Amino acid sequence: MTDDSKFHHGAVDDKVAPIVQMQDIQKHFGNIIALAGVSFDIRPGECHCLLGDNGAGKSTFIKTMSGVHQPTHGKILFEGKPMSFATPRDSMEAGIATVFQDLAMIPLMSVARNFFMGREPTKGRGLFKRFDVEMANDITMTEMRKMGINLRGPDQAVGTLSGGERQTVAIARAVYFGAKVLILDEPTSALGVRQTSNVLATIDKVRKQGVGVVFISHNVRHALAVGDRFTVLNRGKTLGTAKRGEITPEELQDLMAGGQELAQLEGSLGGTV
Amino acid sequence: MSDTTPNQTTDERIKAEPLISRLMKRPELGAIAGVILVAIFFVITADSAMFTASGIINFLTPAAQLGILAIGAALLMIGGEFDLSIGSMVAFAGLFFGVCVMVWGLPLIVAIPITFAFAGFVGAINGFIVIRSGLPSFIVTLAFLFILRGLSLVGLKWASGGSTQLRGVRDATENDWLAPVFSGDAFPGFFAWLAERGLVETFSNGTPKVTGIPVEILWFVVLALVATYVLLRTPAGNWIFAAGGDTTAASNSGVPVKRIKISLFMVTACCAALVAIITVIDAGSTDARRGFQKEFEAIIAAVIGGCLLTGGYGSAIGAFFGSIIFGMVVIGLTYTNFDQDWFQVFLGGMLLIAVLFNNAIRKRVTGER
Ligand SMILES: Nc1ncnc2c1ncn2[C@@H]1O[C@H](COP(=O)(O)OP(=O)(O)OP(=O)(O)O)[C@@H](O)[C@H]1O
Ligand SMILES: [Mg+2]
Numbered sequence: 001m002t003d004d005s006k007f008h009h010g011a012v013d014d015k016v017a018p019i020v021q022m023q024d025i026q027k028h029f030g031n032i033i034a035l036a037g038v039s040f041d042i043r044p045g046e047c048h049c050l051l052g053d054n055g056a057g058k059s060t061f062i063k064t065m066s067g068v069h070q071p072t073h074g075k076i077l078f079e080g081k082p083m084s085f086a087t088p089r090d091s092m093e094a095g096i097a098t099v100f101q102d103l104a105m106i107p108l109m110s111v112a113r114n115f116f117m118g119r120e121p122t123k124g125r126g127l128f129k130r131f132d133v134e135m136a137n138d139i140t141m142t143e144m145r146k147m148g149i150n151l152r153g154p155d156q157a158v159g160t161l162s163g164g165e166r167q168t169v170a171i172a173r174a175v176y177f178g179a180k181v182l183i184l185d186e187p188t189s190a191l192g193v194r195q196t197s198n199v200l201a202t203i204d205k206v207r208k209q210g211v212g213v214v215f216i217s218h219n220v221r222h223a224l225a226v227g228d229r230f231t232v233l234n235r236g237k238t239l240g241t242a243k244r245g246e247i248t249p250e251e252l253q254d255l256m257a258g259g260q261e262l263a264q265l266e267g268s269l270g271g272t273v
Numbered sequence: 274m275s276d277t278t279p280n281q282t283t284d285e286r287i288k289a290e291p292l293i294s295r296l297m298k299r300p301e302l303g304a305i306a307g308v309i310l311v312a313i314f315f316v317i318t319a320d321s322a323m324f325t326a327s328g329i330i331n332f333l334t335p336a337a338q339l340g341i342l343a344i345g346a347a348l349l350m351i352g353g354e355f356d357l358s359i360g361s362m363v364a365f366a367g368l369f370f371g372v373c374v375m376v377w378g379l380p381l382i383v384a385i386p387i388t389f390a391f392a393g394f395v396g397a398i399n400g401f402i403v404i405r406s407g408l409p410s411f412i413v414t415l416a417f418l419f420i421l422r423g424l425s426l427v428g429l430k431w432a433s434g435g436s437t438q439l440r441g442v443r444d445a446t447e448n449d450w451l452a453p454v455f456s457g458d459a460f461p462g463f464f465a466w467l468a469e470r471g472l473v474e475t476f477s478n479g480t481p482k483v484t485g486i487p488v489e490i491l492w493f494v495v496l497a498l499v500a501t502y503v504l505l506r507t508p509a510g511n512w513i514f515a516a517g518g519d520t521t522a523a524s525n526s527g528v529p530v531k532r533i534k535i536s537l538f539m540v541t542a543c544c545a546a547l548v549a550i551i552t553v554i555d556a557g558s559t560d561a562r563r564g565f566q567k568e569f570e571a572i573i574a575a576v577i578g579g580c581l582l583t584g585g586y587g588s589a590i591g592a593f594f595g596s597i598i599f600g601m602v603v604i605g606l607t608y609t610n611f612d613q614d615w616f617q618v619f620l621g622g623m624l625l626i627a628v629l630f631n632n633a634i635r636k637r638v639t640g641e642r
Contacts (some may be wrong), residue, residue: 068525089527104525105519108638109511117515118527121507130506157638254302 016043017080019180019212020065020096025074027060034060036236037074042212044183047203049223050216051256052233058216059101061233062183064216066098067091089118097178100183101216103170106161111151112140114158115173143172148198163190168199175202182206183214188222200226220253232256280629300579301591307577307623308594311601319608326473327482328608330490337493338548340593342567343574344493344500345544347592350575351504352537352582353517354403354410356396361421363547363564366392371439371559374446375495376432381451385550389543395421398541400535401607418568426561428522442559458556460483472638482485489551493593496544500589513537519587573620577627581635598623614634 011249018041027035035057042048049060063069065076067085076083078094085091088098092178105114137154144151149168167190174182183244184203188196203213205225217223223230230247232239232255239255309448315323322328342359349356369391373384400415403410418437426437433439446452461484467473470480475481504510514529515523524530545564553559576582577598585620602619 066525087527087529088525089529092527098525100525102518102522104522106515106522106585109514109516109633113511113514117511117523120511122508130502131508131511133506163510228532 001045002196010049016045018043018077019079021075021077021080022061022065023075023077025064025071025076027057027064027069028072033120033236035064037073038233038236038238040231040238044180044212044252045207046215046228047207047215047226049222049227049230050214050233051218051223051230051252052239053249053257055235056233057236058233059185062098062214062216063100063145065181065182066096066100067093074185092119092177095178095180096183097174097176097181098183099128099170099185099187100169103166105158105170107161109160110155110158111144111169112136113156113178114169115140115143118179132164139176140172143176144169147172164192164195166178168195171199171202175206178206178211181212181214185218186218187215188217188219217271218251218256219258222247226251281420284450286385292572300586300588300631300634301594302579303627303634304578304591304594304598307627308601311605314316315601315605315608319550319605323608325482330483330487332600332604333490333597334487334600335603336596337487337489338552339567339570339574339599340493340596341489341496341548342571342587342594343543343578344496346568346571347515347575347578347580347587347589348500348504349537349541350572350580350582351517351582351587352513352534353520354400354534354537355414355572356399356410356541356567357414357572358399358421359541359545360564360567361418361425362392362395362542363549363567364425364559365395365421365428365549366542366563367549367553367559367563368432368439368561370546370553372428372432372440372594374442375439378445378600380448380450381446381455382617385451385455387549388546391551392542392546393539394481396539397535399542403538404531404534425563429559429561433546438558440558441557442553446526452554454488455550456488459488459491489548492547492551493596497589497593504589509533514585516584558639561640570599571622573624573627576625576631579627579631579634581631582628586635586638595627625640 021041023039024037025039026033026037027036038057038061040048040050040061050061052058062068065073067088067090070084070086076085083094085094091098106117109117111137121132121135121139122129122131122134140154143149147168150164151167158169161169167187171184171187174184182203184199188199191199200222202216207213207226213226214228215223224244228244230244230252231241231242232252232257242252267270323332332374343362346356346359366388370384370388373379373388374381379387399410399414402408403413406413429437429439439582446456450462458464464473464481464483464485464535468475468479473483504513512528512530512533515526516533520530548567549559549563552563574595575587575592577595578593580586580587597620599620602623603616606613606616606619
């Protein structure tokens with residue numbers, strides 16, 4: 001665990017009020033029970049990792065937090081008040097920004113237009129209120145450079161970017177707009193070494209600014225490198241939440257695999273999973 | 274583990290992009306090239322009268338009537354939907370407008386706004402059904418193509434007492450102060466003044482051959498400019514591209530996709546109403562065949578203008594030039610020795626070339642993956 005010491009870990013104070021509290025969330029799609037009662041909260045200044053196997057319900061869960069899905073049962077409290085986000089726009093306006101697993105980008109549109117999609121900066125007033133293209137271009141280039149990607153130009157179509165570059169645009173966009181909560185659904189799955197460490201460093205940076213980060217990953221090393229708390233989902237239910245230091249990487253890995261033995265694999269893979 | 278980055282502004286992995294290749298990425302390029310090619314074709318083959326002032330107005334007038342529809346259709350296509358009912362909507366809005374004026378005796382200042390409101394309402398129904406059912410707009414609006422055409426027939430028979438034509442609109446609107454905004458020629462004084470100076474061609478009695486610019490051409494130009502401004506320079510424009518590019522991604526990014534799409538259906542229907550009002554006042558009557566097959570022509574003009582059938586890409590300026598190509602071909606053939614019926618062959622050929630061209634452009638833009 002060499003990554004372990006790399007980032008500062010704010011000891012999460014249990015007394016700090018959570019920004020978002022999800023209580024006993026259920027989500028059914030027809031006869032499919034994707035979530036069968038999941039509780040979760042996120043406090044300002046912490047990174048709460050959401051872990052679990054494929055199909056465990058992680059993406060479905062964060063989508064109820066970002067207004068894409070409405071929970072079938074259960075309550076969402078935002079800053080202590082009950083809140084139901086009817087659309088993603090509502091949750092955004094509350095200060096929640098999300099990097100979706102599928103990134104939510106339009107390939108035919110330019111990077112800058114994607115970056116500000118739904119939240120375009122404007123100048124002028126009344127009838128002459130217009131999209132401030134120059135400002136959008138400048139900010140996009142700056143934010144992308146911060147993430148370690150040199151774009152060819154702000155007008156490059158997203159469809160021509162590499163998979164990792166696209167992921168970086170989505171992350172940079174969410175970091176830029178995530179005023180209170182930043183949700184990252186497997187943000188590092190396509191990233192190179194330098195970009196991954198940039199993303200982890202960015203998580204650490206925004207956490208220090210008091211933003212609550214929800215981080216979904218299949219990579220135990222990445223999760224342990226930045227996580228303050230770890231919640232493991234399995235088949236639509238929580239297997240429990242552990243604080244940093246309360247759980248060993250091996251235990252966490254076993255939980256993430258749904259409690260099933262990975263032992264025989266571990267030998268041949270040399271524990272590098 | 275620092276996040277410092279080299280502060281280089283130039284990238285050795287970019288080749289300098291020549292102007293031509295940058296232009297190639299503009300959606301309207303094909304239509305502009307088409308206008309030039311078609312113009313060259315007619316300069317060579319047609320009577321020289323085609324490119325005099327009156328000849329140009331001759332082909333711009335039908336181009337404008339189609340273009341107003343095509344710009345609406347283009348916006349809707351960029352937003353990812355189709356409206357096959359716009360041709361029928363022209364007849365239906367024409368009927369409604371005719372009834373307002375003839376049966377209810379309303380002045381234009383009342384009749385025109387309520388015709389737009391009514392058309393917008395029908396457009397909203399179209400949009401609402403598409404959004405709510407999740408069905409392709411193609412099939413929903415195909416149903417409305419027949420529903421509205423049928424209602425126009427039934428309504429006309431009711432309003433006119435059995436005929437499929439409602440006459441007398443000209444007499445009823447002739448002295449209305451609002452009529453010049455929607456009918457006839459604009460700037461007649463200016464053209465008379467030019468004629469006096471001998472700056473434009475005149476008949477032997479001294480009246481200019483072109484007495485003004487038909488109002489539909491002005492509406493067409495203004496609409497093209499406004500639509501282009503909205504698309505490229507407003508948040509709503511960004512939302513239209515996003516909604517057409519990927520509905521889920523746009524909605525997850527906070528774009529009010531449903532609102533955008535329903536608004537676009539309303540705008541398209543209002544474009545049809547505008548054409549209806551202009552042509553009904555101009556002709557002095559309305560009939561059930563008004564706008565027949567215009568939906569296809571408008572969609573073809575939009576496609577020639579660079580709109581992708583899959584949505585998310587295109588331009589209003591492209592649709593503008595696409596419509597001009599249309600007008601030039603329809604009217605231009607009468608200035609040549611060719612058989613008029615070549616028009617349909619020409620149309621189909623243009624459409625095919627445009628679709629192939631757009632496909633290639635899209636691959637360039639997206640880097641094809
Ligand atoms: N719209 C939907 N309709 C029906 N079933 C769905 C829908 N969305 C998700 N599911 C089901 O819910 C379950 C959880 O899916 P989810 O995408 O949340 O998994 P995940 O934990 O994010 O997995 P992964 O690690 O592969 O991203 C899956 O079994 C999936 O088939
Ligand atoms: Mg997922």
